[in-house]
Amino acid sequence: MFKRLVNYRDLLIVFIWREFTIKYRQTALGLLWAIFQPLSMMLLFTFIFGIVLKHKLSDYPYVLFFYSGILPWSFFSSSVNFGINSLVNQRSLITKIYFPREIIPISGLAVSFIDFCISFLIYVLFLKIYGIHFTKNMVWFIPLLGMLIIFSMSISLLFSALNVYYRDVKLLSSFLLQLWFFATPIFYSVDKVSMKFKLILFLNPLTFIVENMRRVTLEGRGVIFWQLCFELLMISLFYIFSYRLFLTVERKMADII
Amino acid sequence: MSQEEIIVMQDVWKKYSKSVRSYHTLREDIVNTFKKKYNSDSLKRDEFWVLKDFNLNVKKGESIGLYGPNGCGKSTILKLIARVTYPDNGTIKVNGKVAPLIEIGAGFHPDLTGRENIFMNGTILGMSIREIKKKLDQIIDFSGIRDFIDMPVKKYSSGMYLRLAFSVAIHSNADIYLFDEILAVGDEEFRKKCYDAIEVFRTQKRTMLVVSHNYESLKKYTDKILEFGI
Numbered sequence: 190m191f192k193r194l195v196n197y198r199d200l201l202i203v204f205i206w207r208e209f210t211i212k213y214r215q216t217a218l219g220l221l222w223a224i225f226q227p228l229s230m231m232l233l234f235t236f237i238f239g240i241v242l243k244h245k246l247s248d249y250p251y252v253l254f255f256y257s258g259i260l261p262w263s264f265f266s267s268s269v270n271f272g273i274n275s276l277v278n279q280r281s282l283i284t285k286i287y288f289p290r291e292i293i294p295i296s297g298l299a300v301s302f303i304d305f306c307i308s309f310l311i312y313v314l315f316l317k318i319y320g321i322h323f324t325k326n327m328v329w330f331i332p333l334l335g336m337l338i339i340f341s342m343s344i345s346l347l348f349s350a351l352n353v354y355y356r357d358v359k360l361l362s363s364f365l366l367q368l369w370f371f372a373t374p375i376f377y378s379v380d381k382v383s384m385k386f387k388l389i390l391f392l393n394p395l396t397f398i399v400e401n402m403r404r405v406t407l408e409g410r411g412v413i414f415w416q417l418c419f420e421l422l423m424i425s426l427f428y429i430f431s432y433r434l435f436l437t438v439e440r441k442m443a444d445i446i
Numbered sequence: 447m448s449q450e451e452i453i454v455m456q457d458v459w460k461k462y463s464k465s466v467r468s469y470h471t472l473r474e475d476i477v478n479t480f481k482k483k484y485n486s487d488s489l490k491r492d493e494f495w496v497l498k499d500f501n502l503n504v505k506k507g508e509s510i511g512l513y514g515p516n517g518c519g520k521s522t523i524l525k526l527i528a529r530v531t532y533p534d535n536g537t538i539k540v541n542g543k544v545a546p547l548i549e550i551g552a553g554f555h556p557d558l559t560g561r562e563n564i565f566m567n568g569t570i571l572g573m574s575i576r577e578i579k580k581k582l583d584q585i586i587d588f589s590g591i592r593d594f595i596d597m598p599v600k601k602y603s604s605g606m607y608l609r610l611a612f613s614v615a616i617h618s619n620a621d622i623y624l625f626d627e628i629l630a631v632g633d634e635e636f637r638k639k640c641y642d643a644i645e646v647f648r649t650q651k652r653t654m655l656v657v658s659h660n661y662e663s664l665k666k667y668t669d670k671i672l673e674f675g676i
Contacts, residue, residue: 200569207566211557281552286570287529287544443530444462 542621
């Protein structure tokens, strides 16, 4: 895949630039949208859990606790949301001219990543405001982010390719993402869950990623190394499967889409 | 394949399905993900052959016209050469960069301006960003719509779309150009410009495949016409 993208790198650049431009053209708020969405979600959760339910979730301020979960989730859900329909939306191009099709979902992923970077800066700002100490363990955030990107990419490739065959995927997606949101420890922490359910929750790779992103930034603890290796292996295998399926579907895409 | 030959299609078979649903093939696809070779010689229900044992040799610099009724497989041939779709059987060798002249607007995004769309369309046709920057003025001049170049193309007329699309395509520096009944929309003046450009291509020894229902113009602008029956 890497080689294919390098050969078509200018096309990829133009596609990313295009998606980015289209997304924020004719909007009044522009890039502020990237901050607005995670911020408003965080405030809502803070209001519900802090004021309405008066429920103590962790020893950390609600603002940080929720934001640290929403940050990776927003990236995942927006890139998958874009990906699912992306190939079908580009039908007129796909039936006329060849280029590596993965460029289409990946350009959406890249735009989500730009949004992620902006909201990440806000996160750093929050960490500073609440006086969290910056520790060496925060370096773990980088491999975790890498895993988040690979996993989001796999899901995007898989769903976009399946959607070429079954439009069910599109209908399923908003529902599925909603379930997925609750299955990921965004407004709760896995720490408080019993061992039996913990194992079930960890079947979702996002559980590991989100939980540990929170752990390394807020709590200053490290990641357990063998767990990281195991998750990384699982995610890589899943990626290989998704990409191979994508390539097989690609050959027939123009005939079926 | 000799040096001269730029496109060789050998015993090409291609089938399509009439069925609305195509997901029975997904099951095959998942199985095929882990296999190397397909076996797809026979027709299943609702399938029909578009191309049966089709052969074509095109030499470098030749321009070929494809003429025939709708649905006889002309566009399928162009799609096969452009690697958009693959044959069920047989081999296709293409020795060079292919520039299909895409259907009007397909490579354009309505919210982007004409200038922005030149970059988009150009890179789709395999040009590098640097190459497009260098040729930008030429492309705009040829299209003849400089006054509207910074306007979103959703406000363009279909003729303006075509002018820009054609202008990008002929500046894309490909070895093989595929024209699929595209010149029907432009006005008299622009059509003449296009035919002049095609003339220049021929003197430059570029290879062209032209699909058209206008037999006269095919005779004038191509070396050889392939006629199709059903």
